[in-house]
Amino acid sequence: MASTPTLFATPVAAAPAQHTAAAAGSRTPMLKISDLRVAYGGIQAVKGISFEVLEGELVSLIGANGAGKTTTLKAITGTQPVAFGGIEFLGRDIKGQGPWDLVRQGLVMVPEGRGMFTRMTIVENLQMGAFVRDDDKQIEADIENVFGIFPRLKERRNQLSGTMSGGEQQMLAMGRALMARPKVLLLDEPSMGLSPLLVDKIFEVIDEIHRRGTTILLVEQNASRALQLATRGYVMDSGEITMSGAARALLDDPKVRAAYLGE
Numbered sequence: 001m002a003s004t005p006t007l008f009a010t011p012v013a014a015a016p017a018q019h020t021a022a023a024a025g026s027r028t029p030m031l032k033i034s035d036l037r038v039a040y041g042g043i044q045a046v047k048g049i050s051f052e053v054l055e056g057e058l059v060s061l062i063g064a065n066g067a068g069k070t071t072t073l074k075a076i077t078g079t080q081p082v083a084f085g086g087i088e089f090l091g092r093d094i095k096g097q098g099p100w101d102l103v104r105q106g107l108v109m110v111p112e113g114r115g116m117f118t119r120m121t122i123v124e125n126l127q128m129g130a131f132v133r134d135d136d137k138q139i140e141a142d143i144e145n146v147f148g149i150f151p152r153l154k155e156r157r158n159q160l161s162g163t164m165s166g167g168e169q170q171m172l173a174m175g176r177a178l179m180a181r182p183k184v185l186l187l188d189e190p191s192m193g194l195s196p197l198l199v200d201k202i203f204e205v206i207d208e209i210h211r212r213g214t215t216i217l218l219v220e221q222n223a224s225r226a227l228q229l230a231t232r233g234y235v236m237d238s239g240e241i242t243m244s245g246a247a248r249a250l251l252d253d254p255k256v257r258a259a260y261l262g263e
């Protein structure tokens with residue numbers, strides 16, 4: 001995966017090397033969620049959760065269907081109203097800000113279902129990803145970098161994205177998010193619906209993006225893979241965070257293994 005570093009955030013020295021909360025403790029919080037509550041009508045989907053993502057971390061948020069993971073990401077990115085609680089990005093309160101403003105500041109989400117512009121080509125979708133930027137000259141180079149990560153997209157650059165396979169759409173969604181040069185990337189179930197080979201490829205790319213310095217919050221039902229890549233993890237169940245810790249410790253925890261790793 002040879003490409004210039006421009007597409008990625010400034011690398012944090014040895015970011016993935018230390019997988020302990022203590023090592024993470026010396027770093028700056030990029031994202032800080034405090035007592036977040038979100039409801040759909042009378043139904044509380046998120047019931048007062050708190051967590052943070054520190055600079056250079058890859059944090060995995062795992063949990064069963066309906067736990068409230070997507071709702072949490074939507075609340076952070078301003079597409080779902082927040083009933084109560086605090087959301088800070090880079091030390092600033094961002095509650096109530098919309099997704100476009102947040103992308104401009106470097107908080108970028110790849111949604112569940114991917115959210116392509118289906119009537120645009122691959123190249124047009126990638127250009128849209130860079131709409132918040134004004135450095136036109138770099139955009140072409142960044143598109144080439146995305147093609148370096150996902151050669152499949154290059155082969156099909158003029159294909160309408162709506163006609164691509166699920167795996168190709170996931171690659172495009174991630175490529176488009178990178179075009180915004182995110183400081184924090186929020187990924188909602190990137191491996192969902194992909195063949196085993198593509199699942200491998202997607203996790204490999206997530207690892208690569210992280211190692212090059214982008215901070216990542218990864219929501220996944222594939223708990224095993226998500227925790228293997230992560231610095232730390234949080235387990236969400238019925239709208240609450242029930243466990244948290246170093247990813248390695250969660251992977252080894254008998255309760256996590258029984259409930260989420262199919263053992």
Ligand SMILES: Nc1ncnc2c1ncn2[C@@H]1O[C@H](COP(=O)(O)OP(=O)(O)OP(=O)(O)O)[C@@H](O)[C@H]1O
Pocket residue numbers: 040043045063064065066067068069070071072112221
């Ligand atoms: N638009 C909505 N209106 C009403 N209820 C909703 C809405 N979206 C989600 N919910 C409910 O909120 C709860 C949390 O849903 P959410 O999509 O956040 O879960 P999730 O953890 O992302 O699940 P999955 O792993 O299946 O994607 C669920 O009970 C869901 O039915």
Ligand SMILES: [Mg+2]
Pocket residue numbers: 069070071112188189
């Ligand atoms: Mg979800």
